[in-house]
Amino acid sequence: MAASRGAKIGIVLVVLAVVLVGVLFVADRIAASTARDRIADETRKQLAANSVTYAAGPAVKIAGFPFLTQVLAGEYEKITIGLTRPQIENVQLEALTVDAKSVKADARDLMNGTGEVVAGEVTGRATMTWDNVRKLLEFTNLPQGVDPSAVDVKVVNNKIELRIPVQYQGFKVTIIANGNMVVEAGKVRLKLESVTTDQGNLPKFVNDLIQANKSRLQVSVKLPGLPYNLVINSAETTDSGLLVIASAKNVLLTGQ
Incomplete structure (x- = not known):
């Protein structure tokens, strides 16, 4: 019990x-x-x-x-x-x-x-x-005859690739710039590592144009201010x- x-x-x-x-x-x-x-x-x-x-x-x-x-x-x-x-x-x-x-x-x-x-x-x-990134690209020291809205952006072998159509003195060529995204002072920019073209033998004046702008070309991404x-x-x-x-x-x- x-x-x-x-x-x-x-x-x-x-x-x-x-x-x-x-x-x-x-x-x-x-x-x-x-x-x-x-x-x-x-x-x-x-x-x-x-x-x-x-x-x-x-x-x-x-x-x-x-x-x-x-x-x-x-x-x-x-x-x-x-x-x-x-x-x-x-x-x-x-x-x-x-x-x-x-x-x-x-x-x-x-x-x-x-x-x-x-x-x-x-x-x-x-x-x-x-x-949407393409719309935010800001270019500094672009070669003459470049339309920023025509620049193509993609990733190739883990690198950013920019294809920049250029018209100069009646000659058309696409500049191919490769690099990585880096952040400096809270801003995103593309650190270029190489600049070539989609063509082999180019007239001297075109090569001179590319070489003159190779080290001057700067690309950044204009991002909005984030919350908090x-x-x-x-x-x-x-x-x-x-x-x-x-x-x-x-x-x-x-x-x-």
Whole structure:
């Protein structure tokens, strides 16, 4: 009889434990959802204030489980904000992803939609197609007779290749410039490594023109200012387009 009663008590305790875990899990997910909604709303406001449009988003993810332990500590592992096809300063991006780490916020402020949410470190990744990169190219010291809009851009053997049609004194030739994307003072430019043509034997005056401009030709990408005052650190090239990586510290995610 006593054994039977003990078994029943054990079952009741197990059931209560399961119910308690379930309640805590639901409460944890509700709290996480509320926080995501708050950050998404703040992001929409900031983007609208800066005339940034987008096809979808902002999609907000909060890393780490359980969430409530992060709330109690007032510090969050990582918050990711994603935008699909954002347009910034009339420049079309394919995607923009922002990862915020060491995020601090008062628990009550976060849940009530008040106060500040501050990230100690933010990293952004922006991608765009070569068609859109082409529109942002800025040339300095182009040879005479070059139409910048006619310049073709693609990736060949992991190098950026520019094909620049030139008309000079009735002669037509395509200059082929190869190099890598580099970042200097937060700006993306093409560091040229070689400049040739699509033809072999050229008239001397054409060769002279190419040689005279070979070391002077400069190409940069006029990128828009990124949200959260992100500063560009590096640029990577793919067959489909350009990937820009940027970062910032001590960023205010809400109330900007």
